[in-house]
Amino acid sequence: MTDEIYDLGAGFWSIRGSFIKNGILDIGVQCALIKLPSGRFIFLDSYTLKDDVHQQVMALTNDGQDVEAVLNVHPFHTVHCAQMAKDFPQATFYGSSRHPEQVPEVNWADDLVESDSVAARYPELKFSLPQGIHYISPDETVHASSLLVYHPASQSIYVDDTFEIPPSKRFNAVQPNLGLHPTTKKALKDDANAGKEYCDWAIELAHEWRSGRHFCGAHSGLVVFEEGKFEAALLLVIDSARNELESK
Numbered sequence: 001m002t003d004e005i006y007d008l009g010a011g012f013w014s015i016r017g018s019f020i021k022n023g024i025l026d027i028g029v030q031c032a033l034i035k036l037p038s039g040r041f042i043f044l045d046s047y048t049l050k051d052d053v054h055q056q057v058m059a060l061t062n063d064g065q066d067v068e069a070v071l072n073v074h075p076f077h078t079v080h081c082a083q084m085a086k087d088f089p090q091a092t093f094y095g096s097s098r099h100p101e102q103v104p105e106v107n108w109a110d111d112l113v114e115s116d117s118v119a120a121r122y123p124e125l126k127f128s129l130p131q132g133i134h135y136i137s138p139d140e141t142v143h144a145s146s147l148l149v150y151h152p153a154s155q156s157i158y159v160d161d162t163f164e165i166p167p168s169k170r171f172n173a174v175q176p177n178l179g180l181h182p183t184t185k186k187a188l189k190d191d192a193n194a195g196k197e198y199c200d201w202a203i204e205l206a207h208e209w210r211s212g213r214h215f216c217g218a219h220s221g222l223v224v225f226e227e228g229k230f231e232a233a234l235l236l237v238i239d240s241a242r243n244e245l246e247s248k
């Protein structure tokens, strides 16, 4: 898969890259570049930028000098952090508490990426952490959670693994279907209310981020929803998953 950069407008660029799973299948991966009102830039997630995409990012960001921070929003997406820190040495690196354990060579900020202080620093973004499921699961194969980010100016919803769009449903722009990460049930906290908390969180998110149109999924690619259809798709998937999630 060739890396691609998509200008979604209002200072948001979605960058699609490769991630080869188990040595065979390229399931893709993402990062995003955002221009702040100050004229400076941040990245969501780390990726080793190459070739044309690298050139375009460097042209936009004054050779990388204007990138002030990298917000690594998935506790288990860590493979590109060390290279990203070499490529943007002046940027502040935010991550979960798992990031410094996995990539100790990066000079991580004390503030965690999901903290209120990081959210306050970037008021042009909305952040949401799923409720009822482990953000950092004790089971390392469970990747259902991540910090979700919304950029209202470009109507871009940035979701690493929590929601995904099955390949067969990606090209129906009228009504793309949304799915939950396959490990969502496994990620539930050991609490009788966990399933309900998760579903209630997702429903509130669907309403609050209803104006979102560009769905940037780590392994689903970039999918464009018509106005209001993201909300409808998320409500639908929660409606069908609620019984199973609440029965744990």
Ligand SMILES: [Fe+2]
Pocket: 077, 143, 160, 161, 218, 219
């Ligand atoms: Fe992932």
